[in-house]
Amino acid sequence: MKIKVLGSSAGGGFPQWNCNCRNCDGVRRGTLKATRRTQSSIAISTNGDDWLLVNASPDLLTQIAAHPELQPARRARDSGIAAVLVMDAQIDHVTGLLMLRERDTPLPLYATDAVWQDLSSGFPVGPILSHYCGVEHRRIALDDAPLAVAPLPDVQIDALPLSSKAPPYSPHRNAPERGDNIGLMITDLKSGKRVFYAPGLGAIxxxxxxxxxxxxxxxxxxxxxxxxxxxxxxxxxxxxxxxxHLPQSGPGGMIEVLDSLGTGRSRKVLIHINNTNPILVEDGPERRVLTEHGIEVAYDGMNFEL
Incomplete structure (x- = not known):
């Protein structure tokens, strides 16, 4: 199983277009040792040709251009993106769906009922795309039944409901529903290796x-x-x-949580990093703290194989 980090930043990217915080100003001027990042998304494949896109960021076209595997050019119109799974209905995870409108077949889209409701009403991506390629909604049930995704043979995906709020435009913004946000346990059934992906975690x-x-x-x-x-x-x-979001530092923070898992059992990587976060400074004290705790920082183009 191959996993590509297409984007590792939180909403707005890094540098954020209108932000002049120390990080954004420093990366623009070249005065900080930091790397530009697009908004968070990963892609998963077992054969290197057909990919499941997990979250479709506003930066999707830039990400496709940076990863030729996602544009294999096997015919006049083609894409390595065989299906999309969205973990919530936030703008920075679903706007990229609109960039896929030129498909010549309906887009297979995996989403929970709560997310699909948002994408059919408050932010009506589904109805909009019905005028272009169309969408085939494939339901993520949240009933403990593993999800089989067509482009990923020998991979099992388990969706875990997370505590969160729906987007501001959601009809149930003030009445959270199970499935507004999910984490994913992705298992390669051949190797037995497992990946837990949760770019938005407010509570453990x-x-x-x-x-x-x-x-x-x-x-x-x-x-x-x-x-x-x-x-x-x-x-x-x-x-x-x-x-x-759970901050990294302080009592009960992500560092403490990851430390509680022990050392050597798993590889620990932070993703969905806000433009203000000092861990973006590669030679800064916060990055050194993470290194001391065996924690890595994701970057665009980072690859894993399990």
Missing amino acids: ESHVLAAMREADLLLVDGTLWTGDEMIRLGLSKKSAADMG
Whole structure:
């Protein structure tokens, strides 16, 4: 099983188009040792030709251009993207679906009922695409039944409901539904290796912690370093918790959670990194802390094979 990190940043990318925080200003000027990133998405394949796109970011066309495998050119119109799975209905995870409108067949789209409701109403990607390629909604049931995805033979996907809020445009924004946000346990049935993917984690519930303990590779929420990061920088009035993210540092933070899993069992990688997060500075003290704890920082183009 092959996994490609197409985008490793949180919403807005890095640098964010309108942000002049120390990180964004520094990467533009070349005064910080930091790498530009597009908005978070991964792709999964077993044969290297047919890929499941997990989350379709607004940067999808740039990501396709950076990864020739996603444009194999086997015929006049072609794509290596055989299907898409979306983990929530947030703008930075679904806007890229509109970029796939030129398909000559309906787009297979895996989503929970709650997410599909949002994509049929508050942010009506489904109805919009019905005027172009069309969409085949394939239901993620959340009933503990493993999900078999057509382009991934010998791969099992288990969806885990996570605590979160639906997007601001969702009809149930103020009444969260099971399935508004999910994590994925992705298992290669031949090797037995497992990947836990959760770019948005606001709370470590018991079923989430159990899944993390079983994984050989963890790709988890790396959005913010501290709970008050955005407030302290004067960029938002919302804390990490308000935004549905667990900060890395401090009591109960992601570093502490990952440390509790022990060493040597799994590879630990942070993804969905906000432009303000100091871990983006490659020679900074926060990055050194992560290294001391055996934690890596995802970057665009990072590859895994399990």
